[in-house]
Amino acid sequence: MTTETMTMPETMNIAAPRPTPPVRATGPASVGSEVVRVQTVGLDFFYGKTQALFDVSLAVPEKSVTALIGPSGCGKSTFLRCLNRMNDLIPDTRVEGEVLLDGEDIYSSGMDVVALRRRIGLVFQKSNPFPKSIFENVAYGIRINGIGRRSELPERVEHALQRAALWGEVKDRLRSPALALSGGQQQRLCIARALAVEPEVLLMDEPASALDPIATQKIEELIWQLKANYTIVIVTHNMQQAARVSERTAFFMLGRLVEYDRTDKIFTNPGQRVTEDYITGRFG
């Protein structure tokens, strides 16, 4: 992996003492003076014998939006799913390296995966509301995690729906089936469902790729609002979207992190030739 070292200055930190939360990372691939929430160190990922991620080191700053871009099959979704261990569910996969949440390795043996997934929420590419009522969808995570008192449940559901900018549209029909909502509403419902368990980090896997422009705009506005309180990592195929919603952008190709920097820098003055070629649409 010698050819990669130029973009991976952080791999040199592996030998350094384990950072303790909150971490102030340094180095070109770090995030300056901001507090790092999630960080990967030399992350490799394998589907069986096929390696999908090569030595990815990336630090995600708190309360900001980090976009992952790159051509199809570049490993950005795989990377995203490593961050809350959703890849564990796929048989015959293997992770090497570290994923740190507030400095703690989430792949360490003592980690409670179920508790971890509550702290790091995931919104899927295709909205996947449960075939239950709108209310029950949002209440699901609250119930299974036993959050708060039962009497507070309606309040929490309302609060989550408000934060997902859906409350006004559904407040009169909380008991109707979630599957009756439009595609954009369903995706916002899924976001509300994820927010209801009060995660610290929100992962979004192409949350607007199946939506029309108006619904997409709503989701983007929502992301913009949410970053005041959440650390967001979003995978997107839409370069304009990455430019609009994110502060930092990571460009992946062939399972490697090619470049990671401030979004305005990536889009105006990328450091790597391939990044520029991709962003300007020369391939991908």
Next chain:
Amino acid sequence: MSRSTRRRAVSALFSAACAASVIFALVPLALILFYLLQKGIGALEWGFLFHNPKPVGETGGGFANAIVGTLVLIGLASLFAVPIGVIAGLYVAEYRGSRFATLVRFAADALNGVPSIVVGIFAYSVAVMPVRRFSAIAGGFALGVMMIPIIARTTEELLRLVPESLRDGALALGATRSRAAWSVVLPAALPGILTGILVAVARIAGETAPLLFTAFGNRFFSTRLDQPIAALTVQIYTYAVSPYEDWHRQAWAGAFLLVVVVFVLSVAARLATRRLERMHG
């Protein structure tokens, strides 16, 4: 003959063959229904449904004891088989690929293929011999054993139709695997599972062999679970082999009633499936 005429002729021939096959398949069904109705119509009246059998030699009386008995037996069988079948199906669907799940599925298929008389003997040795008494419980047990593999297999197949994304969605919210299976995947497949249960009920409602030496049959009205109980099928058999003209008519009527019940259950299952497909489609 030109090429296109020949093609049209071949096509017409095959269409005719298909139509003929359909008719051949449907004719026995129509004949059975017609025959049952014709023979049994004389005995099909309110008394048949609501009266118990009269003493031998008296005309009249009905199948009320057998109707209630069959309901009791189906209820007992379902009580026993539905939880086991559904949970077994859930297990096989969730842990597919694991060695034990494969074994369970194979066992279900094998059990499904066991002749019903053998299931009857099994239930006899397990539920009748130890207490030395025929009983409704033994009959329900025998029918339940027959229901389990049907329910387990339909449950498994329907659970596999539930999109993976629902399970992932639950897990991403911090659900454990069993919690996700129980609270999201299973409810999503529930209408289909209910259909599977209806199909299983329709299947066992017409079984006679497993009941012959478990529930045994009863000339009197009984709902006691520890006593022999009447069943439609057994009573039809007893009446059919009797020397009395009036009993023969009642046996036909009972057979007609049984077919109607099974038919209604099948149609209900069919409609429920269609509704389910529309919901997910």
